[in-house]
Amino acid sequence: MSGRLASARRRRRDAELRRHVRGALTQEELEGLGPTIEVDALGTFCPEPVIRTQDRMARMGAGEIMVLLADDVGVEIDIPAWCLSTRNEYLGLLKGETVYRVFVRRA
Amino acid sequence: MSEQIRALGLLSGGLDSTLAARIMQEQGVDVLGLHFSTGFCLADRHRILGNRSNPDKPYRNEALRAGADLQVPIEIIDIKDEYLPAVVLNPKHGYGSGMNPCIDCRIFMLQKTKSIMDERGYDFVFTGEVLGQRPMSQRRPPLNDVAEESGLGRLLLRPLSAQLLTESIPEERGWVNREELFDISGRSRKRQMELADQLGIIDYPQPAGGCCSLPDQNYARKLKDFLAHRGTDVTPDDMMLLKVGRHFRLSGGVKVIVGRDEGENIYLERFVDGRAEVWVDEFPSPLTLLEGEPTAVDLETACRITARYSDGRDEPKVPVRWRLGDGDEGQLTVVPFQDDGELEELRI
Numbered sequence: 001m002s003g004r005l006a007s008a009r010r011r012r013r014d015a016e017l018r019r020h021v022r023g024a025l026t027q028e029e030l031e032g033l034g035p036t037i038e039v040d041a042l043g044t045f046c047p048e049p050v051i052r053t054q055d056r057m058a059r060m061g062a063g064e065i066m067v068l069l070a071d072d073v074g075v076e077i078d079i080p081a082w083c084l085s086t087r088n089e090y091l092g093l094l095k096g097e098t099v100y101r102v103f104v105r106r107a
Numbered sequence: 108m109s110e111q112i113r114a115l116g117l118l119s120g121g122l123d124s125t126l127a128a129r130i131m132q133e134q135g136v137d138v139l140g141l142h143f144s145t146g147f148c149l150a151d152r153h154r155i156l157g158n159r160s161n162p163d164k165p166y167r168n169e170a171l172r173a174g175a176d177l178q179v180p181i182e183i184i185d186i187k188d189e190y191l192p193a194v195v196l197n198p199k200h201g202y203g204s205g206m207n208p209c210i211d212c213r214i215f216m217l218q219k220t221k222s223i224m225d226e227r228g229y230d231f232v233f234t235g236e237v238l239g240q241r242p243m244s245q246r247r248p249p250l251n252d253v254a255e256e257s258g259l260g261r262l263l264l265r266p267l268s269a270q271l272l273t274e275s276i277p278e279e280r281g282w283v284n285r286e287e288l289f290d291i292s293g294r295s296r297k298r299q300m301e302l303a304d305q306l307g308i309i310d311y312p313q314p315a316g317g318c319c320s321l322p323d324q325n326y327a328r329k330l331k332d333f334l335a336h337r338g339t340d341v342t343p344d345d346m347m348l349l350k351v352g353r354h355f356r357l358s359g360g361v362k363v364i365v366g367r368d369e370g371e372n373i374y375l376e377r378f379v380d381g382r383a384e385v386w387v388d389e390f391p392s393p394l395t396l397l398e399g400e401p402t403a404v405d406l407e408t409a410c411r412i413t414a415r416y417s418d419g420r421d422e423p424k425v426p427v428r429w430r431l432g433d434g435d436e437g438q439l440t441v442v443p444f445q446d447d448g449e450l451e452e453l454r455i
Contacts, residue, residue: 047183047185078171081168085171085177085180
């Protein structure tokens with residue numbers, strides 16, 4: 001593959017990831033979500049937040065929403081990537097001063 | 108209509124395992140990527156300390172990145188609790204350059220993978236191993252040992268080197284086409300990079316070299332010291348602390364961990380509870396943690412070490428603050444360590 005083609009492909013893929021990383025819902029919509037299943041990964045680092053996400057999601061039904069509480073900055077990229085690979089729906093995140101609330105809908 | 112062939116692949120997110128997964132996809136195999144979390148991954152340390160060149164861009168998990176790129180679902184298998192006693196402490200096949208039991212590690216992971224294969228009805232397992240690429244685990248005899256001792260035997264396929272190896276069951280049964288697999292061997296990554304271009308894989312970590320702390324001799328020394336003093340009752344926090352800071356062992360068995368920069372100092376603050384801490388107020392300085400029950404002599408030594416790594420290191424005397432695990436606190440004015448020989452004797 002030529003460098004130009006590779007660059008074009010990388011741009012397309014990055015654009016796709018960026019769309020996914022933004023999440024499907026706005027901040028207001030995330031704030032307004034009804035009851036969700038909460039998973040606490042505070043104080044843990046990669047890959048523990050992803051492990052807790054996948055383990056809890058495995059016990060959820062299709063359409064159910066989980067919110068992951070984490071303070072590892074890596075969840076900003078790891079959870080969207082995990083969702084993209086597993087076809088679960090990344091809804092977005094709310095970023096507090098130190099705590100992330102990451103929303104995922106079970107496919 | 109033929110039955111969909113399903114395979115499990117060990118996916119680290121490095122170039123070789125990413126290629127192996129893509130090759131399987133090209134042959135119509137339905138792939139689930141397994142990524143094992145041992146607790147010894149170097150990426151953990153990078154993640155903790157942040158990306159210094161671009162603080163807003165955290166280090167990514169390469170396996171998840173590869174899964175997203177390939178549209179291969181990734182399952183992370185947590186083996187942290189079992190890995191140290193079952194693999195690291197008494198490896199049947201010995202260690203590499205550090206405390207890396209690479210052959211036993213592959214066997215252990217593939218035994219786990221075989222269990223998942225059997226439980227969930229997958230057809231075979233593949234890895235990104237390349238004949239001759241790594242001096243310990245990827246020569247022909249250990250590749251054979253790994254296949255046999257994992258219980259997978261010829262159900263284990265190495266797509267990148269398959270044409271140089273005994274025909275596997277997936278090839279024999281026509282689940283995959285051996286002619287479209289590869290005969291790559293050796294340490295060069297040139298052919299893999301060409302193949303990545305052909306298959307449209309443009310994003311993979313550079314350079315190669317694995318993501319495990321155990322081959323690192325500095326890390327191995329710290330781990331051996333830990334095991335000698337604390338035994339095998341290791342917590343996740345213990346494992347994380349081994350990846351951070353300068354480590355010293357004082358005569359009474361007290362351990363001193365000195366942050367090397369601001370990122371490490373911030374990280375060490377998470378572990379202050381229950382430990383003594385030492386720092387300098389008058390100069391930029393590391394945060395130092397003490398494990399164990401320090402005597403007055405230990406505390407003075409820790410203060411001298413801390414002063415040595417502060418910006419007051421060339422001062423004749425430096426006031427150093429300390430706070431013990433029980434909250435008792437005070438200040439000692441000490442002469443910073445100047446004799447590196449004396450300090451090196453304490454260094455782990």
